[in-house]
């Protein structure tokens with residue numbers, strides 16, 4: 001059986017959003033697991049269950065800087081998990097706010113404030129109930145608009161909350177150098193999606209999406225999932241593996 005290990009975990013949460021540990025807790029577990037890099041990516045400003053505030057960002061950056069001095073054996077990043085807000089590809093960060101972070105992850109969640117009440121209804125609420133192909137294409141267009149407008153590093157948990165056209169998304173991501181995630185909490189790729197992804201040129205990233213420090217660097221779900229497929233592991237950018 002193949003064994004897979006992450007070299008860096010770039011998707012972790014802390015008490016600044018809806019996680020249960022501190023930045024230092026995540027860093028310590030990352031070191032224990034032998035990771036070379038770790039990223040803190042709490043939810044940006046429109047996530048309902050728990051998001052950072054604009055005032056938090058400065059505090060988080062100071063903390064990351066302090067911890068980087070204390071733990072020189074690991075590289076620590078301050079990223080953010082942004083939410084897609086509407087069909088125009090708006091996200092819950094503006095151009096100035098984006099510059100405060102080392103990188104941006106982008107996802108769709110079930111509990112997000114959209115742009116005003118009307119915006120929330122038209123995108124976030126309809127994502128719950130619309131299962132049509134037309135809706136899937138519109139959501140895909142929205143992702144593509146966002147990656148063309150913003151420096152998105154990876155799309156996290158694609159197909160969660162609402163399905164998209166994975167083929168078009170993968171092609172657009174491949175062209176822009178945006179990664180697609182294998183998420184540690186939920187993987188919503190169908191067998192057909194996996195076939196499509198295998199044929200595409202897109203690259204992938206593992207993210208634990210740890211909300212508890214103990215989960216940082218954990219890729220049990222991804223490893224189990226991939227056992228079902230003959231998938232080219234060399235297209236996943238942050239793992240080492242033995243066949």
Ligand SMILES: [Zn+2]
Nearest residue numbers: 081107109156
């Ligand atoms: Zn997420």
Ligand SMILES: [Zn+2]
Nearest residue numbers: 011013081209
């Ligand atoms: Zn997350």
